[in-house]
Amino acid sequence: xxxxxxxxxxxxxxxxxxxxxxxxxxxxxxxxxxxxxxxxxxxxxxxxxxxxxxxxxxxxxxxxxxxxxxxxxxxxxxxxxxxxxxxxxxxxxxxxxxxxxxxxxxxxxxxxxxxxxxxxxxxxxxxxxxxxxxxxxxxxxxxxxxxxxxxxxxxxxxxxxxxxxxxxxxxxxxxxxxxxxxxxxxxxx
Numbered sequence: 001x002x003x004x005x006x007x008x009x010x011x012x013x014x015x016x017x018x019x020x021x022x023x024x025x026x027x028x029x030x031x032x033x034x035x036x037x038x039x040x041x042x043x044x045x046x047x048x049x050x051x052x053x054x055x056x057x058x059x060x061x062x063x064x065x066x067x068x069x070x071x072x073x074x075x076x077x078x079x080x081x082x083x084x085x086x087x088x089x090x091x092x093x094x095x096x097x098x099x100x101x102x103x104x105x106x107x108x109x110x111x112x113x114x115x116x117x118x119x120x121x122x123x124x125x126x127x128x129x130x131x132x133x134x135x136x137x138x139x140x141x142x143x144x145x146x147x148x149x150x151x152x153x154x155x156x157x158x159x160x161x162x163x164x165x166x167x168x169x170x171x172x173x174x175x176x177x178x179x180x181x182x183x184x185x186x187x188x189x
Contacts, residue, residue, distance in 0.1 A: 002077045002186045003031040007084040012042025014082035014103065014174055019049050021179035028186050031074040036061065036086055062089050071096070078186055081140065082178070085117055088140050098148075100140040101185070103178050105170045107152055108136040112145030122163040122170070130157050133166060135173045137181050151181045 004022065008015045012033070019030045032052040035042055046053035060066040068091060071079065081088075081102040088100060104112055104121075110130075111121045125133045134154040139147035153176075155169040 002028045003075050004028060004078050004080055004182065004186075005031050005071055005074055005076045006033045006080045006082050008033055008035055008040065008042040008082045009037050009085045010040060010042065010083045012040065012045045012083070013171070014178060015042050016045045016049065017175045018080065018082065018179050018182065019045075019051055021183075023049075025183075028183065031076065034067065034070070036084070042083075058086075061086065065091060068092050068095050078182065079140075080182060083118075087114075087144060090142055093140065093142060098139050101150065101182070102138055102140050102145070102147070103174055104136045104138065104145055105133075105167070105174070106136065107132070107134045107154065108138060108145055108149060112136075114144045116145070119163055119167065122166040125157060125166055126161065126163050129159075133157050133170060135170060135177065137178065150185070151177065153177050 006015045006018060015033055022028045022030055030051055032054060033042060033046045034054050034056060036056060038055055043053050054070065056067050079096055079100040106121045111124050132154050134152055136149055137151040138149045141147040153173045155173055157166055
């Protein structure tokens with residue numbers, strides 16, 4: 001059985017979507033969710049869905065191997081970032097090369113990098129009068145949003161769209177494609 005561990009910082013809607021997608025999968029399961037925020041809504045979702053969840057702080061993430069050891073103890077095959085905002089430390093990337101993936105709410109290389117997440121991305125798309133946006137699923141490396149691209153999906157942006165409606169279109173792409181891409185990576189590997 002292939003093991004996914006999800007890292008999330010916020011509400012956890014993508015995490016829940018991934019968890020429910022793999023609930024009865026014959027080859028893949030979500031082993032756990034890890035979060036860097038004690039009050040993250042993703043913890044409530046994990047409790048309801050009966051998925052183990054763990055909290056870690058900045059020191060244990062950046063200055064020790066405790067999170068890496070937890071991942072190893074869970075026999076992690078793929079680390080999935082779903083709304084996780086911290087930069088992944090080099091020691092984790094070294095242990096899990098091409099086994100950590102992220103989803104970004106834009107068509108990279110546009111609107112990526114430090115500080116470009118969530119609403120900020122959608123506001124920038126609107127400000128720059130883009131006619132399309134989308135999602136990028138990519139491998140994680142030492143730089144924000146610069147790892148090799150695995151998959152992109154696009155949606156139109158109309159003059160009537162605002163940051164909220166753009167966000168909704170992007171979320172729909174995330175929910176549709178993220179679990180499928182994870183499944184392809186783990187089953188066709």
